[in-house]
Amino acid sequence: MSLPEAATEPERCPFCGSDIASPGAGFMRHVENEPQCRDAFDTWRDRVSDDMRGGWAG
Structure with missing residues (x-):
């Protein structure tokens, strides 16, 4: 099942x-x-960082 593009690129x-x-740099700004x-x-980010192996890179 694919996710709609808006789910990953708001x-x-x-x-x-x-x-x-x-969605990338504009979101961060x-x-x-x-x-x-x-x-x-x-x-x-604090809540999901433990869910990702190796931590959150973003």
Whole structure:
């Protein structure tokens, strides 16, 4: 079963719903510039890092 492209390359921030410039670097710039999104992203990353062998590289 394949996932829709939007599941891995968001056009909107999953934390606040704002449009983002691009799914990669644009998402990271958005997260760095929006404190509420940065906090939510850090919380998400902390929760999933133990689920990934070798930790989170992103």
